[in-house]
Amino acid sequence: MLAQTGGQKFVLRTALCSVQLEPQDLAKMLAYHQSSILISRAVPASPLPHAANKHVLCISWIPSLGETRGLILKQAGFDVTSIVGTPDASELKRCRPPDLLVLGHSVPLPEKRRIIATFRQSCDVPVLSLLAPHQAKLPEADYGIEAHGPEDFVESVREILLA
Secondary structure, three states, rough: OOOOOOOOEEEEOOOOOEEEHHHHHHHHHHHOEEEEEEEEEOOOOOOOOOOHHHHEEEEEOOOHHHHHHHHHHHHHOEEEEEEOOOHHHHHHHHHOOEEEEEOOOOHHHHHHHHHHHHHHHHOOOOEEEEEEOOOOOOOOOEEEEOOOOOOHHHHHHHHHHHH
């Protein structure tokens, strides 16, 4: 059980990531991750300058990865909307217009192509496709990266949106 004390954040470290979290977000992440978790107090994260003005729409196939990416970007100061599974056109239109669309590496290539085509009908913003190891960049996406950790991922988003 977590005891909430005023203004404290926690660090969640798994084999895949290390993220600073508010207590309520940590509880969500604990529900997703089944592995051993080390919890320690952390200092507040420093959001990136001007990141709060940028909205990122993340689409993932695996709920825990989508939630983790969203929390990592929120920690960096971005406004994030996460969708799990294939969104339909009406779902994309209900979202706040994003400044960047991020497609997770677990989204199958045919679905990535369909999502990009649907997205481009109503929005003309950059698309970042996260790549599985040795996967080629999708021609329909503006950017394709194989992020090797949270820092790589945030740095790529920052370079695209804040450059």
